Amino acid sequence: MRPSREALAGTEERSDALVRVRPGEGRTVSVHSKTGPMYEDHIAALVRTLLDGYGVVGAHVEVREAGAYDHVISARLEAALSRSVGSEEPFRSPLPPPSREPTSRDRPRRSRLYVPGGNARMLAFADSFGPDCLLLDLEDAIALPEKDSARFFVRRALAAMDFGATELWVRINPLDAGGADDLALVVAGHPHGICLPKVEDPSQVLALADLLSSFEEAYSVAWPLWIMPIIESPQGVLAAAAIARASERVACLAFGAEDYTREVGAERSREALLWARSQLVASAKASGVQASDTVFPNVEDEEGLREEARQARDLGFDGKGAIHPLQIAVIHDTFAPRADEVAWARGVLEAAAAAAKEGRGAVAHEGRMVDRPVLERAKRILAQAGEGSDAD
Amino acid sequence: MPTNALGREIPDAVAGRPLRPYPGAFATVPTGRRAGGPLKTIRPGANKVAPSLDEAIRRSGLRDGMTISFHHCFRDGDRLVLQVVEACARLGIGDLRLFPTALFPCHEPLVRHIGDGVVTRIEGSLNGPIGAFISRGGKLREPPILRSHGGRWRAVACGEVEIDVAFIAASEADPYGNANGIHGPHACGPISFSVVDSWCADHVVVVTDNLAPYPAVPPTIEQGYVDQVAVVDQVGDPAGIVTGTLRVTRSPTALRIAKLAVDAVAAAGLIREGMSFQAGAGGTSLAAQEILARKMARAGVHAAFAIGGTTKYLVAMLKEGLVRTILDGQAFDGEAVQSLRTNPRHQRITPGFYADYNSLGCATYMLDFAFLGGTEVDLDFNVNVNTHSDGQLLHGIGGHQDVAAGARVTVITMPTLRGRVPVIRDQVTTVTTPGEVIDLVVTERGIAVNPRRPDLAEDLRRAGLPVRTLEEMKAAAERLVGKGKSPIWGDEIVGVIQWRDGTVIDVVRKVEGWA
Numbered sequence: 001m002r003p004s005r006e007a008l009a010g011t012e013e014r015s016d017a018l019v020r021v022r023p024g025e026g027r028t029v030s031v032h033s034k035t036g037p038m039y040e041d042h043i044a045a046l047v048r049t050l051l052d053g054y055g056v057v058g059a060h061v062e063v064r065e066a067g068a069y070d071h072v073i074s075a076r077l078e079a080a081l082s083r084s085v086g087s088e089e090p091f092r093s094p095l096p097p098p099s100r101e102p103t104s105r106d107r108p109r110r111s112r113l114y115v116p117g118g119n120a121r122m123l124a125f126a127d128s129f130g131p132d133c134l135l136l137d138l139e140d141a142i143a144l145p146e147k148d149s150a151r152f153f154v155r156r157a158l159a160a161m162d163f164g165a166t167e168l169w170v171r172i173n174p175l176d177a178g179g180a181d182d183l184a185l186v187v188a189g190h191p192h193g194i195c196l197p198k199v200e201d202p203s204q205v206l207a208l209a210d211l212l213s214s215f216e217e218a219y220s221v222a223w224p225l226w227i228m229p230i231i232e233s234p235q236g237v238l239a240a241a242a243i244a245r246a247s248e249r250v251a252c253l254a255f256g257a258e259d260y261t262r263e264v265g266a267e268r269s270r271e272a273l274l275w276a277r278s279q280l281v282a283s284a285k286a287s288g289v290q291a292s293d294t295v296f297p298n299v300e301d302e303e304g305l306r307e308e309a310r311q312a313r314d315l316g317f318d319g320k321g322a323i324h325p326l327q328i329a330v331i332h333d334t335f336a337p338r339a340d341e342v343a344w345a346r347g348v349l350e351a352a353a354a355a356a357k358e359g360r361g362a363v364a365h366e367g368r369m370v371d372r373p374v375l376e377r378a379k380r381i382l383a384q385a386g387e388g389s390d391a392d
Numbered sequence: 393m394p395t396n397a398l399g400r401e402i403p404d405a406v407a408g409r410p411l412r413p414y415p416g417a418f419a420t421v422p423t424g425r426r427a428g429g430p431l432k433t434i435r436p437g438a439n440k441v442a443p444s445l446d447e448a449i450r451r452s453g454l455r456d457g458m459t460i461s462f463h464h465c466f467r468d469g470d471r472l473v474l475q476v477v478e479a480c481a482r483l484g485i486g487d488l489r490l491f492p493t494a495l496f497p498c499h500e501p502l503v504r505h506i507g508d509g510v511v512t513r514i515e516g517s518l519n520g521p522i523g524a525f526i527s528r529g530g531k532l533r534e535p536p537i538l539r540s541h542g543g544r545w546r547a548v549a550c551g552e553v554e555i556d557v558a559f560i561a562a563s564e565a566d567p568y569g570n571a572n573g574i575h576g577p578h579a580c581g582p583i584s585f586s587v588v589d590s591w592c593a594d595h596v597v598v599v600t601d602n603l604a605p606y607p608a609v610p611p612t613i614e615q616g617y618v619d620q621v622a623v624v625d626q627v628g629d630p631a632g633i634v635t636g637t638l639r640v641t642r643s644p645t646a647l648r649i650a651k652l653a654v655d656a657v658a659a660a661g662l663i664r665e666g667m668s669f670q671a672g673a674g675g676t677s678l679a680a681q682e683i684l685a686r687k688m689a690r691a692g693v694h695a696a697f698a699i700g701g702t703t704k705y706l707v708a709m710l711k712e713g714l715v716r717t718i719l720d721g722q723a724f725d726g727e728a729v730q731s732l733r734t735n736p737r738h739q740r741i742t743p744g745f746y747a748d749y750n751s752l753g754c755a756t757y758m759l760d761f762a763f764l765g766g767t768e769v770d771l772d773f774n775v776n777v778n779t780h781s782d783g784q785l786l787h788g789i790g791g792h793q794d795v796a797a798g799a800r801v802t803v804i805t806m807p808t809l810r811g812r813v814p815v816i817r818d819q820v821t822t823v824t825t826p827g828e829v830i831d832l833v834v835t836e837r838g839i840a841v842n843p844r845r846p847d848l849a850e851d852l853r854r855a856g857l858p859v860r861t862l863e864e865m866k867a868a869a870e871r872l873v874g875k876g877k878s879p880i881w882g883d884e885i886v887g888v889i890q891w892r893d894g895t896v897i898d899v900v901r902k903v904e905g906w907a
Contacts, residue, residue: 015811
């Protein structure tokens with residue numbers, strides 16, 4: 001691979017690196033690190049290894065970093081190189097798989113936190129925020145000229161960071177608007193699922209499922225990726241049930257209120273959203289998948305968030321979107337089972353256990369028959385309660 | 393070279409002054425008697441007010457080679473240190489040893505006076521530019537000795553440091569020398585750091601910009617110890633008291649750390665009626681304090697006392713009744729000064745009351761728990777607050793050693809990475825506070841419990857808190873950034889870090905290279 005033109009990627013902001021690739025004879029690597037001599041050799045070696053791996057010749061590489069982690073520097077270098085050779089194709093290679101467990105389709109998804117996919121500073125500690133679902137965003141949050149760089153970034157961050165029990169998602173663009181290119185890189189980072197925006201028709205889900213099958217194989221991902229369609233238009237709301245049933249991969253329907261209210265010409269209010277949200281919940285539940293409510297846009301308004309999250313919970317949603325890590329605790333707190341629910345669930349399980357011991361088939365608790373859905377609901381409540389409350 | 397109890401190499405002497413190696417946090421047994429100033433007397437009708445600062449310096453008998461002392465209650469707004477040093481330069485007095493409690497970025501012009509030989513030695517906390525200047529090999533005749541707040545008080549009180557002339561900035565003073573820092577247009581706080589200076593210095597000059605009729609009360613500095621009173625246009629700017637980030641952080645990472653820290657002390661059963669705590673003024677500590685306040689309110693418990701540095705956040709807890717008494721050595725904002733002036737439960741204390749090792753009582757020994765920061769921690773739980781990982785000497789000790797030594801549970805809060813520099817090291821660059829007195833290290837990745845405290849480990853696990861080893865958290869950080877190089881140390885010593893008892897816990901050497 002030989003760079004054909006000068007290219008830059010990244011920034012000089014905190015936690016980021018600016019990488020410049022210039023074509024020329026031979027190969028040089030120069031590093032300017034904010035830490036001074038502490039990491040300059042380490043970073044130069046990192047760059048050389050990557051250049052060797054991609055077989056790059058005839059390139060002068062300059063790195064200026066301000067607290068960037070190794071994978072940030074790698075991602076910025078890959079972005080600069082791809083800009084310099086004019087193609088992402090050579091970089092669609094597997095990465096060393098992270099040690100990561102698959103997730104179940106019905107795991108708790110109380111919170112789904114969006115983090116801009118290209119922002120080094122915001123991603124620097126994203127491995128410690130602890131939402132149920134972390135969505136690295138390649139759609140709305142990314143300016144078009146930085147889209148390619150963000151793809152490389154998300155791929156590297158997914159592969160390098162240990163996010164613990166958090167389920168990892170990438171929100172890509174619609175497939176016909178760059179989403180396919182997103183997938184071609186990010187699946188290499190072994191996420192748990194893909195979040196697809198602006199879904200209005202089951203065919204969009206099917207197309208994504210097809211692409212996923214091929215990338216999973218190419219990148220040896222050990223699990224089938226889940227799909228979270230985002231329903232954010234009146235057409236999408238009307239087709240929600242069909243969308244939820246389009247593929248076994250669909251784990252959760254997410255609602256996007258901003259675009260929906262714009263398209264129907266409504267002001268955002270509880271009443272304006274009520275039908276759409278209820279329709280979405282019913283479609284999801286009738287199809288055996290979860291439903292996640294829209295984000296609450298005002299980070300400073302904690303009470304407003306708590307109120308809206310409570311509404312969502314009461315409508316039957318399983319979780320809610322967040323745009324700031326500080327919203328997670330409030331959401332988890334709201335979606336945590338109430339004390340009376342936990343007591344009820346405990347009673348159900350005790351009644352079931354007693355019945356099983358006595359060899360009785362029929363189980364009743366508080367005068368109501370306990371059938372399988374009731375038993376499972378009780379188990380789910382206790383599992384959620386067991387995770388504790390994060391509120392403070 | 394001899395090593396101290398932590399295995400750090402400590403030379404026998406630096407610039408002719410013998411160094412005693414650190415023997416363990418409470419191993420030193422003091423001997424001897426307290427020091428004090430010379431006996432003097434005065435007749436009725438004497439006038440202590442000097443016509444000018446220059447004249448006060450002349451009358452004090454200050455000569456080449458002597459030691460002058462200051463407090464730092466104005467923090468980055470101090471105007472006195474430079475006024476005195478400039479006056480000395482005018483008067484042709486040089487080779488001075490500066491003995492402030494702390495220096496701040498506003499004191500950067502001192503660098504010029506060091507170059508001109510007016511100041512040749514500095515002993516005190518060095519925050520920012522002066523520390524950086526010395527780390528670069530700036531020419532002081534002796535490397536600075538850094539002491540904690542309690543350590544400095546002890547050094548004066550036992551005669552380890554002899555002060556020739558103490559200059560005490562006061563926002564209010566009367567012509568007879570009674571002085572305080574809580575009244576006047578430029579009120580700055582307790583000024584009690586200087587009490588021991590007034591007791592022990594050969595000559596004491598109170599400097600004020602607000603001469604009040606006799607008697608100025610409260611007499612934090614008492615008339616009987618004051619030789620002269622000098623009046624200047626301004627001793628300091630209270631706006632400079634608020635330095636750094638004296639507000640609750642919004643950083644999700646810092647908030648997570650703060651919450652874990654509070655959860656940890658709650659799990660240890662320390663949030664209960666009659667509790668006590670110290671929380672610093674850093675963003676994470678303030679956030680922890682705010683979370684603590686909410687938790688206390690919910691639990692319906694009250695703290696018997698909290699120790700300042702005081703901010704408006706602690707003052708709010710006092711007003712709400714969550715804290716019954718503030719013991720305060722230092723004000724960090726105007727609300728704290730105002731509260732000191734008006735609220736009798738907001739009590740001014742000296743560093744001697746706070747933490748003098750050579751005494752029969754320290755307020756810090758009565759603490760249930762404390763939240764402290766640091767630049768690095770190592771696998772033995774030793775904490776560095778003085779230097780950065782590149783060897784630069786940039787921060788003073790403050791009360792870090794004193795609080796850690798005293799509190800039943802000392803909690804260090806820090807992120808695992810600053811930029812791309814891992815904070816958990818195999819060995820800290822400089823030991824400020826020994827692992828012996830550190831109980832918990834809280835990062836965004838979890839809580840490490842000192843193996844000396846299996847009781848705490850059990851409490852935390854039972855509460856479902858994420859207990860991790862320092863090794864695990866260090867490895868997690870290094871997976872993202874690698875290990876990097878460490879400084880190669882030269883022989884030249886640029887700073888001496890005293891433990892609070894006067895022994896040497898570490899020395900800071902000049903960086904010669906990297907490996």
